[in-house]
Amino acid sequence: MMETNILLDLKDVNKVFGNNHVLKNINLQIERGKFITFLGPSGCGKTTLLRSIAGFYTVDQGEVWIDGEMVNDLPPYKRGTPMVFQEYALFPHMTVFDNIAYGLDIMKRPEGEIQQRVEAAMAQVKLTGLEDRYPHQMSGGQQQRVAMARALVMNSLIILLDEPLSNLDAKLREEVRVELRAIQQELGLTVIYVTHDQLEALSMSDQIVVFNKGAIDQYGTPHEIYYEPKTQYVADFIGTTNFADAKVVKYESGMATVQYGQAGDTVTTETSEKLAVGEEVLLCVRPESLRIEQPEIGEFHMTGLIKSSMFLGEKQRYFLVDEIGKEWIVDAYDIGKKTFEGVVRITAAAEKIHIIKKTDS
Amino acid sequence: MMKEKTGIGESIKRLFKDPSTLVLVLTSFIFLVLFVIYPLIVVVFSSGFDNWWTFFSKPRYGRALLNTVVSSSLSAFTATAVGFIYAYAIHYSNIRGKKFFRFIAFMPLLAPSVMSGLAFLLLFGRGGMISQWLNTNFHFELDLYGLPGLWIVQTISYFPLAYMTITGVLRSISPNLEIAAQNLGARGFKLFRTITLKLAFPGVLNAFLLVAINCFADFGNPKLIGGNYSLLAVEIYGEIINNEPGLASVMGIILVIPALLVFWMQNKLLSKGSYSTITGKPVSGLKRITTSKKMDALLFTFNSLISLFIILMFGVTILFAFTKNFGRNNSFTLDHIRQVVFSSSSPAVMNSLVLSLISAILAVAFALVLAYIVIRKPFPGKKLLDFSAVLPIALPGTFVGLALIVAFSKGPIVLQGTAALIIIAMLLKQMPVGYRGLTAAFKQVDKSIEEAATNLGANSRKTLTTIVFPMLQKTVVANFVYAFMKNMNTLSTIIFLITPKWVVASVSIFNYAETGTYYWAAAVAVGLMGATLGTLGVIKLIFRSKVKIFDF
Numbered sequence: 036m037m038e039t040n041i042l043l044d045l046k047d048v049n050k051v052f053g054n055n056h057v058l059k060n061i062n063l064q065i066e067r068g069k070f071i072t073f074l075g076p077s078g079c080g081k082t083t084l085l086r087s088i089a090g091f092y093t094v095d096q097g098e099v100w101i102d103g104e105m106v107n108d109l110p111p112y113k114r115g116t117p118m119v120f121q122e123y124a125l126f127p128h129m130t131v132f133d134n135i136a137y138g139l140d141i142m143k144r145p146e147g148e149i150q151q152r153v154e155a156a157m158a159q160v161k162l163t164g165l166e167d168r169y170p171h172q173m174s175g176g177q178q179q180r181v182a183m184a185r186a187l188v189m190n191s192l193i194i195l196l197d198e199p200l201s202n203l204d205a206k207l208r209e210e211v212r213v214e215l216r217a218i219q220q221e222l223g224l225t226v227i228y229v230t231h232d233q234l235e236a237l238s239m240s241d242q243i244v245v246f247n248k249g250a251i252d253q254y255g256t257p258h259e260i261y262y263e264p265k266t267q268y269v270a271d272f273i274g275t276t277n278f279a280d281a282k283v284v285k286y287e288s289g290m291a292t293v294q295y296g297q298a299g300d301t302v303t304t305e306t307s308e309k310l311a312v313g314e315e316v317l318l319c320v321r322p323e324s325l326r327i328e329q330p331e332i333g334e335f336h337m338t339g340l341i342k343s344s345m346f347l348g349e350k351q352r353y354f355l356v357d358e359i360g361k362e363w364i365v366d367a368y369d370i371g372k373k374t375f376e377g378v379v380r381i382t383a384a385a386e387k388i389h390i391i392k393k394t395d396s
Numbered sequence: 397m398m399k400e401k402t403g404i405g406e407s408i409k410r411l412f413k414d415p416s417t418l419v420l421v422l423t424s425f426i427f428l429v430l431f432v433i434y435p436l437i438v439v440v441f442s443s444g445f446d447n448w449w450t451f452f453s454k455p456r457y458g459r460a461l462l463n464t465v466v467s468s469s470l471s472a473f474t475a476t477a478v479g480f481i482y483a484y485a486i487h488y489s490n491i492r493g494k495k496f497f498r499f500i501a502f503m504p505l506l507a508p509s510v511m512s513g514l515a516f517l518l519l520f521g522r523g524g525m526i527s528q529w530l531n532t533n534f535h536f537e538l539d540l541y542g543l544p545g546l547w548i549v550q551t552i553s554y555f556p557l558a559y560m561t562i563t564g565v566l567r568s569i570s571p572n573l574e575i576a577a578q579n580l581g582a583r584g585f586k587l588f589r590t591i592t593l594k595l596a597f598p599g600v601l602n603a604f605l606l607v608a609i610n611c612f613a614d615f616g617n618p619k620l621i622g623g624n625y626s627l628l629a630v631e632i633y634g635e636i637i638n639n640e641p642g643l644a645s646v647m648g649i650i651l652v653i654p655a656l657l658v659f660w661m662q663n664k665l666l667s668k669g670s671y672s673t674i675t676g677k678p679v680s681g682l683k684r685i686t687t688s689k690k691m692d693a694l695l696f697t698f699n700s701l702i703s704l705f706i707i708l709m710f711g712v713t714i715l716f717a718f719t720k721n722f723g724r725n726n727s728f729t730l731d732h733i734r735q736v737v738f739s740s741s742s743p744a745v746m747n748s749l750v751l752s753l754i755s756a757i758l759a760v761a762f763a764l765v766l767a768y769i770v771i772r773k774p775f776p777g778k779k780l781l782d783f784s785a786v787l788p789i790a791l792p793g794t795f796v797g798l799a800l801i802v803a804f805s806k807g808p809i810v811l812q813g814t815a816a817l818i819i820i821a822m823l824l825k826q827m828p829v830g831y832r833g834l835t836a837a838f839k840q841v842d843k844s845i846e847e848a849a850t851n852l853g854a855n856s857r858k859t860l861t862t863i864v865f866p867m868l869q870k871t872v873v874a875n876f877v878y879a880f881m882k883n884m885n886t887l888s889t890i891i892f893l894i895t896p897k898w899v900v901a902s903v904s905i906f907n908y909a910e911t912g913t914y915y916w917a918a919a920v921a922v923g924l925m926g927a928t929l930g931t932l933g934v935i936k937l938i939f940r941s942k943v944k945i946f947d948f
Contacts (some may be wrong), residue, residue, distance in 0.1 A: 091851075112850045115853075118851045121844075261516055
């Protein structure tokens with residue numbers, strides 16, 4: 036067998052429930068030691084794919100390969116893909132220790148080894164001393180840690196997490212995020228993490244897989260996903276974005292000049308898309324990339340009227356309308372007491388403008 | 397466009413990939429078809445047109461039907477009323493001794509209902525204690541045989557059933573609603589009428605129907621106390637003795653119809669839901685005040701009288717069991733107990749114990765298997781299996797016994813006179829209760845908990861033994877205890893099936909009471925209760941605090 040860095044390989048995976056085509060031709064390769072997030076709204080297929088990897092669903096078409104082995108016909112208990120369930124699924128009739136030791140017991144590991152590995156896993160998730168508690172005697176946060184320890188203790192190649200933080204309060208969620216990422220990097224684990232929370236995805240992942248109605252829209256680093264979304268769907272799903280219709284007037288080796296607005300202003304920016312002159316495209320600008328100030332030559336700019344604004348703590352968010360009635364959202368950071376009103380100029384550095392090809396959807 | 401593979405062909409294909417499930421499904425189907433569906437069909441076919449004609453043309457049967465309707469309606473009404481007041485006193489008043497009253501209402505479960513009939517005869521029958529006393533002191537001839545006696549006995553026998561059903565309903569009424577009503581100015585009887593009774597009504601109606609169909613098909617007490625006031629179940633017994641299974645089948649079908657109607661109505665009620673399911677957390681720190689001091693006194697008196705009556709019934713039975721001939725010769729003796737409980741020539745109590753234990757174990761095991769495959773496994777014909785598993789709950793014991801004896805006394809399979817048939821009859825009556833309980837329990841075990849076990853390497857057998865069964869243990873034991881107690885005390889279900897070799901205690905009590913050998917009847921009753929309590933004690937020792945057996 037060839038030694039490869041690919042741990043999980045999904046080839047043309049399809050899954051159908053009734054008439055509902057939940058997974059459509061999923062092709063995905065996941066490298067060892069990476070933190071991968073499946074991101075998308077509920078019903079997009081991300082959990083179905085996770086459960087297909089764990090073996091709870093058999094795929095209707097395509098192949099699932101784990102560590103060079105085709106596992107389509109392997110039942111879930113032989114796949115070695117420990118999972119942290121959204122609702123934790125702790126065994127209510129067992130102590131914390133017995134919960135964590137369960138998988139090792141099934142594997143018939145020697146007593147001493149079990150003891151040692153369970154203790155190590157408990158230390159990793161900071162639960163030392165709570166061995167004899169029962170799940171119902173613990174807080175939600177502690178239960179969540181037991182669920183993690185139960186998966187970690189298996190020393191598996193891969194760990195699956197199904198929205199594990201969705202039942203925690205906001206503050207705790209942020210804490211656990213940092214810890215989880217630290218554990219993953221320390222142990223060099225391959226983690227597949229399912230969430231609908233874009234912030235979670237951006238802050239923890241090496242790579243993000245964005246799902247759209249059972250298909251993968253984009254697979255890339257958080258930076259790519261955020262700043263260079265491939266589709267309008269991705270741009271829209273992650274963060275807040277301004278879209279503007281534009282037309283390509285010049286295209287040359289990765290540099291495109293586009294014309295936007297009625298005035299016929301143009302801007303030249305880098306793009307990875309292959310474009311044709313005359314093609315209708317979408318411009319995509321993040322609110323924080325826009326500035327409200329006096330323009331300089333060569334910048335992306337327009338005139339706007341501030342309709343309303345709101346103070347969001349670290350930023351002030353403005354809602355504006357430009358000359359042709361299009362609405363824009365602009366975020367201003369570190370503003371002190373200064374706020375804008377009335378008619379202003381909106382500008383952005385050319386490199387902050389991202390071009391998306393128009394699709395029929 | 398891709399489509400999921402569905403249909404019977406696909407589910408059969410899937411079933412064949414999982415041979416252990418296939419075996420479970422097939423065994424369950426064969427058992428239920430053989431012992432539920434087949435006997436039903438045989439009964440319907442053996443009733444025959446001429447038997448229906450006989451039934452409707454002879455006034456004797458018409459009278460029996462009328463008597464059955466009248467007496468069971470009366471008894472159900474009073475039993476429900478008594479049960480309601482008794483439960484209301486325990487849950488809504490500030491009286492003392494609630495725990496004691498709960499215990500008293502639980503006591504009749506320990507003995508067959510025919511023991512109430514026996515005790516009634518010992519007190520109020522010809523030569524009964526109270527009748528004698530009235531006669532010598534006031535020259536008053538007390539004759540309660542027939543409807544009056546039956547009415548009283550069935551009220552006492554079945555009020556615990558009504559009490560338990562209504563208790564469940566009263567418990568589910570959120571105190572918030574009554575507190576809110578009080579806050580709006582309702583109090584006293586107005587509060588009771590507009591809120592409590594209104595909310596409890598569906599449950600009270602359910603209790604009434606339950607008691608009614610139980611009385612409708614009851615055999616022991618009507619035969620013992622009814623005298624010339626003949627009831628359908630007694631007529632069926634007569635026709636079986638006369639070897640007229642066709643005529644018996646006709647009456648059996650008539651017994652079943654109201655029971656099926658009630659079963660259907662209950663399911664409708666259940667699926668519609670009732671008001672009382674809308675609840676919230678009780679408002680902390682607030683207590684509902686619902687009864688006045690005067691009302692408390694009245695309720696306390698009422699519950700005390702009912703309790704006194706029940707204690708009197710148990711007391712007189714025990715006195716008869718342990719004296720030479722109570723009332724005439726009051727010297728203590730163990731002879732009766734020795735002769736009818738511990739003698740090898742009268743194995744009734746021992747038979748009851750053995751058959752009840754075996755049947756209860758099988759019933760719970762079968763219920764567990766059924767609940768497991770129905771809830772967790774896909775297979776064709778699931779609805780049919782579920783239906784035939786629950787159906788016996790709706791069938792009166794008398795009918796179950798009748799159907800089994802008619803179906804298995806001749807034809808391809810003959811089981812008449814075997815212990816197996818008695819065990820099956822008991823099992824059919826109790827398995828559906830366990831099946832329902834375990835289905836509910838299974839649904840409460842979150843599927844993800846089982847998946848978590850599988851995910852960590854446990855195959856389906858390991859998941860069952862290490863996760864599912866331990867989580868269901870409480871329900872399993874509770875259902876076993878319930879089935880065992882019911883088996884020990886059943887009379888109607890097995891009256892047609894027993895043989896001299898396999899006579900059981902409840903039948904013995906009935907036989908001795910009918911022939912007037914009261915001290916033996918009483919001795920068997922005491923022996924039976926002793927055996928029941930002893931077994932429960934052993935179960936309690938095994939499971940310690942894990943199971944609550946005496947949940948009153």
